[in-house]
Every structure is written in C-alpha cells, then in structure tokens.
Amino acid sequence: MPNKHGRYLNRLRLGLLQTYYSSWISWFLSSKGNEYFCEVDEDFIVDRFNLTGLNNEVANYSQALDLITDNLDDDIQDELRGSLDVQARLLYGLIHARWIITARGLQKMLEKYKRADFGRCPRVLCHQQPLLPVGLTDIPYEKSVKLYCGRCEDLYSPKSSRHGSIDGAYFGTTFPHLLFLVYPTLLPPKSGPSDFGSGSSRDMAGDSRRRRLREEQEIAEGGGDAISTASVALKADRYRPKIYGFQVHEIAKLQRWQEAVRDRQVARLESLEDPART
Numbered sequence: 001m002p003n004k005h006g007r008y009l010n011r012l013r014l015g016l017l018q019t020y021y022s023s024w025i026s027w028f029l030s031s032k033g034n035e036y037f038c039e040v041d042e043d044f045i046v047d048r049f050n051l052t053g054l055n056n057e058v059a060n061y062s063q064a065l066d067l068i069t070d071n072l073d074d075d076i077q078d079e080l081r082g083s084l085d086v087q088a089r090l091l092y093g094l095i096h097a098r099w100i101i102t103a104r105g106l107q108k109m110l111e112k113y114k115r116a117d118f119g120r121c122p123r124v125l126c127h128q129q130p131l132l133p134v135g136l137t138d139i140p141y142e143k144s145v146k147l148y149c150g151r152c153e154d155l156y157s158p159k160s161s162r163h164g165s166i167d168g169a170y171f172g173t174t175f176p177h178l179l180f181l182v183y184p185t186l187l188p189p190k191s192g193p194s195d196f197g198s199g200s201s202r203d204m205a206g207d208s209r210r211r212r213l214r215e216e217q218e219i220a221e222g223g224g225d226a227i228s229t230a231s232v233a234l235k236a237d238r239y240r241p242k243i244y245g246f247q248v249h250e251i252a253k254l255q256r257w258q259e260a261v262r263d264r265q266v267a268r269l270e271s272l273e274d275p276a277r278t
C-alpha cells in the first residue's frame with residue numbers, strides 16, 4: 001500500500017510542479033539559493049554533442065537528463081526520485097558550466113552581471129563593482145563557487161551560505177575571463193568610479209584613504225609585534241585567471257611584473273628585518 005500511496009504523492013507533487021512552473025528548469029531556477037544560475041536553452045541540452053562525457057560524471061545519467069527535460073517516465077520516477085533530484089542538479093550544473101562559455105550563454109550571464117545578481121565587491125576602492133562567479137577547478141565536488149572582481153582581480157566568498165555551498169564546477173574556471181575577453185569594453189577601470197558605481201564613491205575613496213593612513217600610523221606606533229612583513233608577503237596566495245586552463249596573456253604579463261616588484265620589496269624587507277631579529 002505505501003508504494004501506491006507514494007506513487008499518488010509523487011503524481012500530486014509532479015502535478016503541482018507543473019501547475020506552478022512550466023518545466024523542471026524553471027522550478028530549479030526559481031528555487032532559493034539558485035540565483036546565480038541562468039537558464040540553459042533547451043536546444044543546447046537536446047544536442048547530445050554538448051553533453052559529451054557527462055554520462056561518466058553523473059549516475060543515472062539518462063533518467064537525470066529526462067528529469068531536466070521533463071520527459072521522465074512516471075514509474076521510474078517512483079523508485080529513484082530522491083537520488084534523481086541530486087543527480088539532475090549535478091547534471092544541470094555541469095551543463096551550465098559548458099553553456100555559459102558559449103556566445104548565448106555569455107549573453108545571458110552578462111544580463112545578470114549588469115543587474116549585479118552575483119553581488120558587489122566589498123573592497124571600498126572597487127566602488128561597488130559587480131562580481132562574477134568562478135570555479136577554482138572544473139571538477140565537481142572539490143571547491144565551492146567564488147566571486148571574481150574584474151577591478152581588483154581578487155576572489156571573494158559569497159555572502160550567503162546558500163550561495164557559498166554551490167559547487168564551483170557549475171561555473172568553471174574560464175567563465176569570467178572569457179566574458180571580459182569577448183566584451184573588452186566591460187573591463188572595469190582600475191581606478192575611479194565605474195558605470196556601475198553608486199554615486200558617492202568619490203567620498204568613499206577619500207574616506208578609505210584617510211582610514212588607511214590612520215591604520216598605518218597605528219601599526220607604526222603601537223602594533224610592531226614580532227611578525228616579519230617579508231614572510232607575510234611571501235605567504236600571500238595569488239589568484240591566476242585562466243581560460244581553458246591557460247593563463248590570460250595580459251594579466252599573466254602584469255602578474256610577472258608585479259611579482260618581480262614584490263620579490264624586490266621582500267628582499268629589501270628581509271635585509272632590514274633580519275639584523276633586528278638576531
């Protein structure tokens with residue numbers, strides 16, 4: 001009997017789902033926490049070429065695909081429903097990572113970027129620069145999604161834990177850098193307020209400069225714990241933007257120069273700090 005009851009409930013659930021949402025994808029996109037995702041065109045999913053290799057990544061691949069495309073057989077659904085939901089999310093995420101680096105996918109994500117759907121950079125001098133989602137690896141279940149700022153070229157964690165737990169592989173390592181490569185006019189300026197700015201940004205910049213001066217003074221006056229500036233500088237990890245696994249040429253060139261400057265400064269600090277320590 002419970003089986004029949006379960007089947008009835010599933011039918012009811014499916015019925016409700018179809019009443020409120022036209023498809024699994026629109027239900028998924030409207031679920032809380034999935035705001036970073038954009039809609040993958042059905043044409044893209046239906047073309048099996050685009051899904052090459054994903055059958056090895058997702059268990060119950062064909063049923064998961066049927067669920068996403070609203071073709072799932074009622075009977076199969078009863079037995080696998082629970083785990084199938086998880087697999088369907090994984091499959092949609094992996095398809096999504098491939099979709100957002102196509103011309104149409106980039107365009108859809110661009111609209112979200114312009115609405116600042118992914119949040120804004122917390123760094124004051126970035127003047128409310130909208131962020132873009134990025135993965136640190138293209139392999140699922142390894143790293144959660146991070147947010148990339150095109151201005152300070154740094155990474156941030158999403159504010160909400162719902163977004164913080166999204167798999168980074170659903171966005172991939174290439175996406176934000178390819179977006180700026182395809183739309184170079186969107187590359188934010190390195191200083192001054194941007195088009196997306198919030199208006200009062202000039203004052204904010206002045207404020208932060210004054211605040212930083214004050215902090216530096218405080219550190220110089222009182223702070224001086226036995227922490228070596230040189231060793232801290234050496235430990236700082238840098239994010240290296242990549243497109244299809246390759247470093248972005250201009251940024252790579254700039255980073256090599258920045259690192260040479262940093263190494264010179266570290267050597268200078270070491271020569272200053274070493275005699276003090278002995």
Ligand SMILES: [Zn+2]
Nearest residue numbers: 121126149152
């Ligand atoms: Zn920033």
